[in-house]
Amino acid sequence: MSAHNRGTELDLSWISKIQVNHPAVLRRAEQIQARRTVKKEWQAAWLLKAVTFIDLTTLSGDDTSSNIQRLCYKAKYPIREDLLKALNMHDKGITTAAVCVYPARVCDAVKALKAAGCNIPVASVAAGFPAGQTHLKTRLEEIRLAVEDGATEIDVVINRSLVLTGQWEALYDEIRQFRKACGEAHLKTILATGELGTLTNVYKASMIAMMAGSDFIKTSTGKETVNATFPVAIVMLRAIRDFFWKTGNKEELGDEWLKPELFRIGASTLLSDIERQIYHHVTGRYAAYHDLPMS
Amino acid sequence: MAATRAGPRAREIFTSLEYGPVPESHACALAGRGDPEAPAAAVDPGIPGDWAGCSRGVIGLILPPTFSFLEMMWRICPALAVGCTVVALVPPASPAPLLLAQLAGELGPFPGILNVLSGPASLVPILASQPGIRKVAFCGAPEEGRALRRSLAGECAELGLALGTESLLLLTDTADVDSAVEGVVDAAWSDRGPGGLRLLIQESVWDEAMRRLQERMGRLRSGRGLDGAVDMGARGAAACDLVQRFVREAQSQGAQVFQAGDVPSERPFYPPTLVSNLPPASPCAQVEVPWPVVVASPFRTAKEALLVANGTPRGGSASVWSERLGQALELGYGLQVGTVWINAHGLRDPSVPTGGCKESGCSWHGGPDGLYEYLRPSGTPARLSCLSKNLNYDTFGLAVPSTLPAGPEIGPSPAPPYGLFVGGRFQAPGARSSRPIRDSSGNLHGYVAEGGAKDIRGAVEAAHQAFPGWAGQSPGARAALLWALAAALERRKSTLASRLERQGAELKAAEAEVELSARRLRAWGARVQAQGHTLQVAGLRGPVLRLREPLGVLAVVCPDEWPLLAFVSLLAPALAYGNTVVMVPSAACPLLALEVCQDMATVFPAGLANVVTGDRDHLTRCLALHQDVQAMWYFGSAQGSQFVEWASAGNLKPVWASRGCPRAWDQEAEGAGPELGLRVARTKALWLPMGD
Numbered sequence: 001m002s003a004h005n006r007g008t009e010l011d012l013s014w015i016s017k018i019q020v021n022h023p024a025v026l027r028r029a030e031q032i033q034a035r036r037t038v039k040k041e042w043q044a045a046w047l048l049k050a051v052t053f054i055d056l057t058t059l060s061g062d063d064t065s066s067n068i069q070r071l072c073y074k075a076k077y078p079i080r081e082d083l084l085k086a087l088n089m090h091d092k093g094i095t096t097a098a099v100c101v102y103p104a105r106v107c108d109a110v111k112a113l114k115a116a117g118c119n120i121p122v123a124s125v126a127a128g129f130p131a132g133q134t135h136l137k138t139r140l141e142e143i144r145l146a147v148e149d150g151a152t153e154i155d156v157v158i159n160r161s162l163v164l165t166g167q168w169e170a171l172y173d174e175i176r177q178f179r180k181a182c183g184e185a186h187l188k189t190i191l192a193t194g195e196l197g198t199l200t201n202v203y204k205a206s207m208i209a210m211m212a213g214s215d216f217i218k219t220s221t222g223k224e225t226v227n228a229t230f231p232v233a234i235v236m237l238r239a240i241r242d243f244f245w246k247t248g249n250k251e252e253l254g255d256e257w258l259k260p261e262l263f264r265i266g267a268s269t270l271l272s273d274i275e276r277q278i279y280h281h282v283t284g285r286y287a288a289y290h291d292l293p294m295s
Numbered sequence: 296m297a298a299t300r301a302g303p304r305a306r307e308i309f310t311s312l313e314y315g316p317v318p319e320s321h322a323c324a325l326a327g328r329g330d331p332e333a334p335a336a337a338v339d340p341g342i343p344g345d346w347a348g349c350s351r352g353v354i355g356l357i358l359p360p361t362f363s364f365l366e367m368m369w370r371i372c373p374a375l376a377v378g379c380t381v382v383a384l385v386p387p388a389s390p391a392p393l394l395l396a397q398l399a400g401e402l403g404p405f406p407g408i409l410n411v412l413s414g415p416a417s418l419v420p421i422l423a424s425q426p427g428i429r430k431v432a433f434c435g436a437p438e439e440g441r442a443l444r445r446s447l448a449g450e451c452a453e454l455g456l457a458l459g460t461e462s463l464l465l466l467t468d469t470a471d472v473d474s475a476v477e478g479v480v481d482a483a484w485s486d487r488g489p490g491g492l493r494l495l496i497q498e499s500v501w502d503e504a505m506r507r508l509q510e511r512m513g514r515l516r517s518g519r520g521l522d523g524a525v526d527m528g529a530r531g532a533a534a535c536d537l538v539q540r541f542v543r544e545a546q547s548q549g550a551q552v553f554q555a556g557d558v559p560s561e562r563p564f565y566p567p568t569l570v571s572n573l574p575p576a577s578p579c580a581q582v583e584v585p586w587p588v589v590v591a592s593p594f595r596t597a598k599e600a601l602l603v604a605n606g607t608p609r610g611g612s613a614s615v616w617s618e619r620l621g622q623a624l625e626l627g628y629g630l631q632v633g634t635v636w637i638n639a640h641g642l643r644d645p646s647v648p649t650g651g652c653k654e655s656g657c658s659w660h661g662g663p664d665g666l667y668e669y670l671r672p673s674g675t676p677a678r679l680s681c682l683s684k685n686l687n688y689d690t691f692g693l694a695v696p697s698t699l700p701a702g703p704e705i706g707p708s709p710a711p712p713y714g715l716f717v718g719g720r721f722q723a724p725g726a727r728s729s730r731p732i733r734d735s736s737g738n739l740h741g742y743v744a745e746g747g748a749k750d751i752r753g754a755v756e757a758a759h760q761a762f763p764g765w766a767g768q769s770p771g772a773r774a775a776l777l778w779a780l781a782a783a784l785e786r787r788k789s790t791l792a793s794r795l796e797r798q799g800a801e802l803k804a805a806e807a808e809v810e811l812s813a814r815r816l817r818a819w820g821a822r823v824q825a826q827g828h829t830l831q832v833a834g835l836r837g838p839v840l841r842l843r844e845p846l847g848v849l850a851v852v853c854p855d856e857w858p859l860l861a862f863v864s865l866l867a868p869a870l871a872y873g874n875t876v877v878m879v880p881s882a883a884c885p886l887l888a889l890e891v892c893q894d895m896a897t898v899f900p901a902g903l904a905n906v907v908t909g910d911r912d913h914l915t916r917c918l919a920l921h922q923d924v925q926a927m928w929y930f931g932s933a934q935g936s937q938f939v940e941w942a943s944a945g946n947l948k949p950v951w952a953s954r955g956c957p958r959a960w961d962q963e964a965e966g967a968g969p970e971l972g973l974r975v976a977r978t979k980a981l982w983l984p985m986g987d
Contacts, residue, residue, distance in 0.1 A: 017468070017469075019469060019470065019471045019618040020471050020473075020474070021470075021471035021474045021616075021618065021638045022986040022987050023638065023639065023836070023837070023984040023985065023986045024471060024474030024475075024477065024478070024638055024639060024984075025471075025474060026986070027477075027639070028474070028477050035523055035524070036523060036524050037523060198987050199987075238473050245506075
């Protein structure tokens with residue numbers, strides 16, 4: 001696993017003068033989507049790469065050990081074996097990046113993955129997921145318990161009310177405490193961008209989260225009305241690039257960033273969509289529902 | 296359609312069509328406006344309902360070597376929609392217009408509405424001087440535009456110029472810098488922008504902006520053809536030569552040049568270039584910035600930014616990047632350009648007027664202003680009169696013919712001579728001489744001053760000093776002053792009427808003339824209350840304002856007939872719209888104008904209206920050659936009209952010349968019609984995309 005982000009001291013001057021112009025970012029998003037489209041075997045290759053970024057997720061009230069087990073197997077074998085063979089990619093060890101579950105199901109997930117002989121990390125959501133409107137004490141306790149149960153990545157949600165009221169120091173402190181409670185586990189901070197109001201807030205929250213030591217920043221919980229969109233992703237990527245500039249790191253966000261240690265997509269149905277696309281690329285036909293194994 | 300035989304700019308067809316509705320819908324939407332029977336209610340309030348007279352006739356369209364297909368469509372479609380026919384001259388390297396003409400030719404009942412000639416630049420003067428052409432629309436480089444203006448002086452065709460490709464981007468410290476950098480890419484390093492970019496960055500964000508800009512340049516890709524993975528193409532060998540010369544010269548002047556990007560090293564491809572530290576006095580800083588160069592300079596405050604930005608002869612388009620509403624609007628209103636985008640760059644739409652001012656020419660395409668280019672106001676003659684070929688431009692109006700004394704004066708001695716009305720008061724002319732004015736029975740009516748070049752210079756200076764204050768007044772305040780002048784005229788009706796009687800008018804007609812003048816003053820004051828209006832643009836969230844701004848200092852040479860009415864009919868709209876004027880009154884009887892000046896001395900602020908009397912040809916020469924007069928209206932002789940058109944090539948000022956045709960000033964359509972309202976101000980399109 002890659003090294004942790006050590007974070008920095010809080011420096012509010014990094015966010016005090018920032019402005020994000022929404023229509024301009026929208027225009028840039030449209031431009032990017034309209035150009036550089038990928039087709040044919042290059043599209044299949046990018047789709048397989050995308051699979052390796054997925055945090056395969058199930059976050060429902062009716063999760064039990066049986067569907068967790070199915071999920072873990074799907075995580076180990078995300079694409080049907082014969083399709084991978086047709087693309088000559090069956091021996092490259094293509095699995096999803098992680099499995100993401102509620103804290104109460106971490107034990108089941110760890111057990112299922114061990115039985116499958118797979119060392120994919122188990123990520124647990126924590127800190128009052130999805131709304132984050134619980135006391136700080138219980139949020140920290142959730143993180144500790146999940147880490148004890150065997151989760152090696154923790155997906156926390158930030159306290160949106162702190163962003164909306166502009167209490168950046170308090171936000172920084174909270175995330176710092178989450179970081180400490182995680183211990184050796186990786187901290188992924190979900191910003192819930194659909195509830196932050198403006199793109200400027202998204203940028204500022206991203207910056208604070210990185211300063212406080214998050215290893216990843218994620219757009220959304222999947223439970224808001226608006227989840228991950230292109231413009232939001234652009235703003236967050238700009239924040240990450242600026243953070244690396246300010247902390248002296250010379251990397252730009254280019255191809256070298258496209259590794260599962262550095263980039264993730266939280267998804268549940270995305271995997272079946274990708275599998276459908278690959279099925280179509282290999283066989284030239286559209287798959288039926290039962291052609292592809294359930295997750 | 297032309298993608299298969301892709302010319303060097305073929306990619307632009309596809310990228311531009313992403314950004315603009317197809318021109319056919321534009322033509323259909325606007326065709327209704329060209330119809331004289333269309334009810335006035337269907338026309339939006341910015342267009343006078345009785346304007347649409349008739350189409351002009353045959354339009355000659357001349358396109359530069361690197362023109363965009365979409366721009367060509369935006370010029371051809373409105374012309375065809377209002378009933379003109381087009382002859383287009385295109386450079387030989389692009390087959391797309393020929394294909395378009397072929398399609399147009401397949402319209403059975405109307406062959407010949409669109410004709411395309413593919414030829415070199417030497418055909419331009421030949422096409423322009425063809426007898427059948429009524430209007431020449433020229434797009435291209437400023438120097439060629441000037442040359443064309445000089446050669447077309449006095450010809451039958453009117454000239455519309457759209458010159459230059461440079462634009463401006465103003466980055467303040469309250470901007471979203473990353474988005475502004477994307478704006479720079481749109482302006483200069485994509486196929487959507489026509490030319491280079493001047494970039495003004497506020498000093499406090501200079502380092503950040505330059506760093507982001509350079510990093511972004513590194514990720515640009517250049518390539519050929521319709522490859523979807525590239526950002527910009529090439530523009531031909533000539534453009535490549537031009538930019539190489541520019542960059543070499545800039546480096547020799549001590550500028551820093553930064554180039555980056557994934558660009559093939561063969562000839563017509565040139566990498567994106569960022570030039571900084573270019574000394575403002577170097578020759579590179581005076582010419583247009585070529586594609587794909589961005590010249591960056593710093594500024595300290597918003598006020599300084601306006602001075603720097605307005606300090607060039609270019610007046611095409613500009614964008615302002617600022618998240619503070621007040622600052623963005625102040626900069627947007629203050630920039631002397633034809634189009635301003637706030638927090639965006641390069642947005643275009645057929646229903647928004649696009650054009651320029653100063654040396655970017657004053658012709659428009661798109662929106663209602665684009666339609667007026669191809670329409671002739673009802674009442675003006677269908678053909679402009681063709682004038683003499685052998686007018687000597689060097690000697691016209693140069694020397695004032697000296698008048699011998701008229702002999703011993705008989706009768707009571709006349710009043711002391713009038714001075715020149717400059718700077719709000721009467722002053723003696725530089726030459727310290729005056730000329731006699733005779734009335735209709737040949738007796739001496741009075742003496743007026745003999746103005747010369749120095750007086751013109753003083754008058755223009757006074758007008759410039761008064762301009763910022765006057766333009767900054769609200770339309771209501773301006774209207775109030777015009778009404779005050781109207782009231783003053785009515786109070787002095789008997790004096791003015793008696794003067795007119797001495798010039799040969801009947802008493803009743805004289806009084807009617809005075810009343811009509813006062814009415815006109817009031818009418819223009821009221822008409823100017825509604826200034827800009829909002830356009831709805833498809834695909835944009837947010838308004839686009841079509842503002843009408845004053846031109847600046849307007850020079851007017853009044854006709855000989857209607858000494859009071861014509862003077863007031865020209866003065867009123869000019870002042871109502873916020874211009875300041877320098878006027879040369881009727882040569883036959885300037886005394887009426889000078890009487891009005893006595894009222895203006897008490898009612899108006901100093902320098903608003905300046906009246907200079909003297910030899911008309913000499914004063915015309917001085918005004919036409921003056922580089923700091925923003926527009927000129929000439930209602931004198933045919934020869935004078937030709938000279939004025941020729942001389943306007945100096946600073947490309949818009950010119951309205953009567954070519955010796957008399958005008959019925961007492962008729963509403965000609966004396967106070969919408970044509971005056973159109974020519975007296977210039978348009979600016981202000982784009983305000985919204986969203987947070």
